[in-house]
Amino acid sequence: MDIIRGVFKMPRLWWLISLILLVLLATLPLYGSAYTVILITAIIMYVILTVSWTMFFAPTGYLSLATAAFFGIGIYTMAILGEQLPLLPAVIAGGLVSFVVALIVGAITLRLRGVYFTIFTFGLVELIKHLLLFWEINVTGTRGRFVVLENNNTIFGVILGIFVVLMLTYYLLRRSKYGLALRSIGENEEAAAHLGVNVNLLKVFTFALSAFFMGAAGAIMATRWTYVDPYVAFNVLHSFLPVLMAIFGGMSQLYSPIIGAVIFAYIEEQLLTRFPEYFMLIFGVILVVAILYLPNGLVGLVRKWWQKGLREENVNS
Amino acid sequence: MLVSALNIVINGLLLGGLYALVAMGLNLQYGVARVLNIAHGEFIMLGAFITWAMYTKFGINPLLSIVIVGPIVFIIGFIIQRTLFTSLRTSAPSQPAFEGSSMLASFGLLFIIQNVALIIWGGDMRAYSYYNFGINLGGAVFAANRLIALIFAVVIGIAFYIFLVRTRIGKAIRAAAEDPTTAGIMGVNINLVLALCFGLGAVMAGLAGVFLSMCFPIYPVMGLEYLIITLIVVVLGGLGSIPGSFIGGFILGLIGSAVSSWQPSLALAAYYFIFMLLLIIRPKGILGK
Amino acid sequence: MRNKSIMFMVSLLLVLVLMALSLFVACPAPAKDKIVVGMSRPLSGPLAIIGDSAFRPIYETWVPMVNADGGIYMSKYGKYLPIELKIYDDKSDVGTMTRLTEKLILEDKVDFLWPACGTSFVFGQAPIANKYGYVLVTAEGGATTIKEALPSLPYLFVSLSFSDWYEVPVLAGILAEQGVKTAYVVYIADLHGIEYSGVFGIELPKKGIQIVGNVSVPPDLKDFAPVITDAMNSGADAFLCEGYPDQVLPAMGTSIALGYNPKVWLGGPGANFGFFHTAFGPAVEGVTCWAVANRKTSPAMKEMYDLLYEGKPEDVHDWWGHPLYWASLDIWKAAVEKVGSTDQDALREVLATTKLDTVLGPTWFTMFGDGGGLMAYESHTGEVGQWINGELEVVGYTGIEETLPNYKATADFVYPKPLWPAPAE
Missing domain, CATH: 3.40.50.2300 (Response regulator)
Structure with missing residues (x-):
């Protein structure tokens, strides 16, 4: 009941804007060029990774670098099940496998805090990668797998669907009493436990929930890449980029990680194609400058300007 | 059997010495300056490439490169801390906020340094031969250059520890690590101390790069690979514990060597497995507080 | 609340502007005055080690050499057209490579596609090239597994030698x-x-x-x-x-x-x-x-190596891949000139059926059914x-x-290998 009421609490203007944006996006294949669809697919992939990472980090303060692990699990699930299952069930399977692995990992790491949790999750990516490599070589006798090539518009549709479900989930999570309880963990875990919040269950469940979306995104992206091996699937960049994107955009609002991911991904695309030789140099400088002058992320900066403008207006009137 | 056990131990120690040195540098940067420096591996790469360039272009002995690499990376590290991280630290609202933003900024540094290296040296792999002959120790054979690297790593590590414990600056560094605010009140110039720490951390990575280039092929994108191992060593030994990093380096080296001789393709998986297991059993590392 | 909504709209506008921008780039040039060749290469990331030393020095030498003679003769336009390279950085990531390859094909509408770097990248790129009907002559990368995929990839031509080839x-x-x-x-x-x-x-x-x-x-x-x-x-x-x-x-x-x-x-x-x-x-x-070859293999090979390595340190020499990458560009050029236009299907037909002259000598592709081909091992010089x-x-x-009519041994095999020299230092 609480959840349903939450949906309707959302201001009408927000709903309208989100809906317009969604319709614009969903009809993109009709008016956008074929490449625009591909580019937006890649950007939405980043958005999903960033938002689902933020979903766990923002309330709890636990910085996870396991994104690449759950993304990679999704990719491999698709590579293995893709030929046996239709597309959608295979994508959901990718999410579910990630979900289960995240539940187990979450339960194991309950005691770990701060940077210890971060490094553990990072080790997870490498551990899974190397175990999978060992398994593929010594047991299945292969290293790479071919994935069935899908139509670009289908992929776009599926990834947009994952994105919508993710945003609704995140919105409800923030609004519900679970979200409140989660935030109390971030503020003071012991106090939250005393208040009768089942800290462990809540933490682990949210971690697994975020992993579900990462895995689903991985599963659908695998059909674009057509060939995967453990090194392709478990690329540490996919752990770091969502963190960078989230910090870049800020995390205070529901939409700030989206803005961060979109702009970040767009700048990256422009640099890779326009200044390929100096991609990392320019990207690095932008990162350093952004972090120096945007301590609360891009959204934080715009909000500050906005509030300053409002104050001046008030003074003038 | 005995010989192969000896082989495992010696090889583990040889590799562990390098890990220990790099990890001490990173631990100094994180433990005191609170910067989880993702660009740490790039200083290894810089040290390795400067040494290679000096040796192949001018015939300068790699060991002599220590006195060239040391000051160069120290100055780079010092300046970076004085400008970038100091301004981030003073403007950050909280400790976790600073840790997040400084990690992000060090990511930017990684990109910048790597791209500059790619422009200067190209992406190719480089190597040279230096003291590459076998030394026989009770039936176990290993390369002379790696023994040299180990000896230097240990000497530098111990010298640095004595510096930390015995000298005034060393005490100031430790005070700053314990409690920066109080240290500041007690008259420690905190910004200078942090810059020193960062510079010294970079020096250790740079020197490890010097020794590394004597034993392994080098390339501009090698940094991240070593960074990952280093992070593990630092956490394994305990954050903020310099002796912990030193010991952690050797432990990881021994684990790797033992698993490699049993099943080479599982060596890296074993690293991570044992490391994660240790974390769960002792979440604060071996010597962590 | 109002404040928040306006913020959201500002951000939204920003996103829409960016999206719109991406729609209106790249207008095709009207008159044909050059041949645009697109490539997605690992200029950064771990594969830069391979890319920078393998195919990159080849195209950086070969293209200026061809352009110095005016370029490639295209009979459809009745003139020589210079080659212009359009290179993107895929940062050694397969996902980025597939996206940039589609950008080259769909948005930049390049005349020809040249290869990405590495075997797994060939596996990722070939189905895309095939889907859009672009001929892909590869450089770095090749594997026996590709033989199984070749029958379904008619636009793929693999030039590097590998394990059982030969x-x-x-x-x-x-x-x-x-x-x-x-x-x-x-x-x-x-x-x-x-x-x-x-x-x-x-x-x-x-x-x-x-x-x-x-x-x-x-x-x-x-x-x-x-x-x-x-x-x-x-x-x-x-x-x-x-x-x-x-x-x-x-x-x-x-x-x-x-x-x-x-x-x-x-x-x-x-x-x-x-x-x-x-x-x-x-x-x-x-x-x-x-x-595959050295300077003693043939006068043509000597000429290639002299041009390729002139004024460069010994570090960059490669006696295995370089002659084959060079030959892959030679055969590509010979085939394009035979076609005389940017017609990919005609190009595929020529590559699939014709013996053409390259730095190796007479060179051709062994075709796999109606699919793609491997550069014939009979044309390898080593x-x-x-x-x-x-x-x-x-x-x-x-x-x-x-078995290998073109094989040119330049010395006798030394067996056993001499012992390692005594340490110099």
Whole structure:
């Protein structure tokens, strides 16, 4: 009941804007060029990774670098099940496998805090990668797998669907009493436990929930890449980029990680194609400058300007 | 059997010495300056490439490169801390906020340094031969250059520890690590101390790069690979514990060597497995507080 | 609340503007005054090590050379058109590579597509090139597994030699002729390594050579001492290390340090490069590797090497891949000129059916059904090389011309390999 009421609490203007944006996006294949669809697919992939990472980090303060692990699990699930299952069930399977692995990992790491949790999750990516490599070589006798090539518009549709479900989930999570309880963990875990919040269950469940979306995104992206091996699937960049994107955009609002991911991904695309030789140099400088002058992320900066403008207006009137 | 056990131990120690040195540098940067420096591996790469360039272009002995690499990376590290991280630290609202933003900024540094290296040296792999002959120790054979690297790593590590414990600056560094605010009140110039720490951390990575280039092929994108191992060593030994990093380096080296001789393709998986297991059993590392 | 909504709208507007911007880039040029060739290359990231030393020096030399003569003659336009390269950085990431490849094809509408770097990238790029009907002549990368995929990829033309195409059979012939009885195999734990290990396992026993050790190493293993010690204890005649420079160089360094002197020491991709010689100096004497040609192979080859390596350090030399990459561009140009336009289907037809002249001599592709092809091994000028007197020589066995008519051994195989030199310092 609480959840349903939450949906309707959302201001009408927000709903309208989100809906317009969604319709614009969903009809993109009709008016956008074929490449625009591909580019937006890649950007939405980043958005999903960033938002689902933020979903766990923002309330709890636990910085996870396991994104690449759950993304990679999704990719491999698709590579293995893709030929046996239709597309959608295979994508959901990718999410579910990630979900289960995240539940187990979450339960194991309950005691770990701060940077210890971060490094553990990072080790997870490498551990899974190397175990999978060992398994593929010594047991299945292969290293790479071919994935069935899908139509670009289908992929776009599926990834947009994952994105919508993710945003609704995140919105409800923030609004519900679970979200409140989660935030109390971030503020003071012991106090939250005393208040009768089942800290462990809540933490682990949210971690697994975020992993579900990462895995689903991985599963659908695998059909674009057509060939995967453990090194392709478990690329540490996919752990770091969502963190960078989230910090870049800020995390205070529901939409700030989206803005961060979109702009970040767009700048990256422009640099890779326009200044390929100096991609990392320019990207690095932008990162350093952004972090120096945007301590609360891009959204934080715009909000500050906005509030300053409002104050001046008030003074003038 | 005995010989192969000896082989495992010696090889583990040889590799562990390098890990220990790099990890001490990173631990100094994180433990005191609170910067989880993702660009740490790039200083290894810089040290390795400067040494290679000096040796192949001018015939300068790699060991002599220590006195060239040391000051160069120290100055780079010092300046970076004085400008970038100091301004981030003073403007950050909280400790976790600073840790997040400084990690992000060090990511930017990684990109910048790597791209500059790619422009200067190209992406190719480089190597040279230096003291590459076998030394026989009770039936176990290993390369002379790696023994040299180990000896230097240990000497530098111990010298640095004595510096930390015995000298005034060393005490100031430790005070700053314990409690920066109080240290500041007690008259420690905190910004200078942090810059020193960062510079010294970079020096250790740079020197490890010097020794590394004597034993392994080098390339501009090698940094991240070593960074990952280093992070593990630092956490394994305990954050903020310099002796912990030193010991952690050797432990990881021994684990790797033992698993490699049993099943080479599982060596890296074993690293991570044992490391994660240790974390769960002792979440604060071996010597962590 | 109002404040928040306006914020959201501002951000939204920003996103929409960016989206709109991406829609309105790249308008096609009206008059044809150049040939645009698109490539997605690993300019940054881990694969930059391979890309920068393999195909990159080739296209950076070959394209200016062709353009100096005015470019490629296109009969449809009745004139020579210069080649313009459009290169994107895929940061060594397959996902980025597939996206940039589609950008080159769909948005930039490049006239021709040149290859990305590495075997897994070929696997990722070929289905895309095929989907849009773009001919893809590859550079770095090749594997036996690609033979299974070739029948369904008619636009794919693979130029690099690999394990059973036709390196290992030649190696087996050489080893058998010299009387090698046992071999110890170390291979990198990836597609490339598994494949070689498998082909060694088929081709060597055919010639009566027994494999006494077969060990895989993960791509980022640093310490080779345990592996080399094990190889030493096996007492095998031949030590075969199939990996990348990352593995071959440490394996070599450790072998020298531990005094491991097998009668044959083979290093896969790594020992064929100039930097292998500059790194190890006189110790390279007698080391075996994969090689296609050197300056003695033919006057055309000498001319190519002189042009390619003029004023460059020895580090950049590559006696295995470079001649084949060069030949792949030669055959591509010859075929394009025969077609006279940017018609991809016609280009595919010419490449699939015609013997054309390249730096190797007469060169053609062996086609797989109605699918793509591999550069015919009969047109290879070499497969196996050995460092002799500081030069990388192509070596063979008696009667090799029967299978490989174009094969040109430039020296006799040295067996056993001389011992590592005594330490100089």
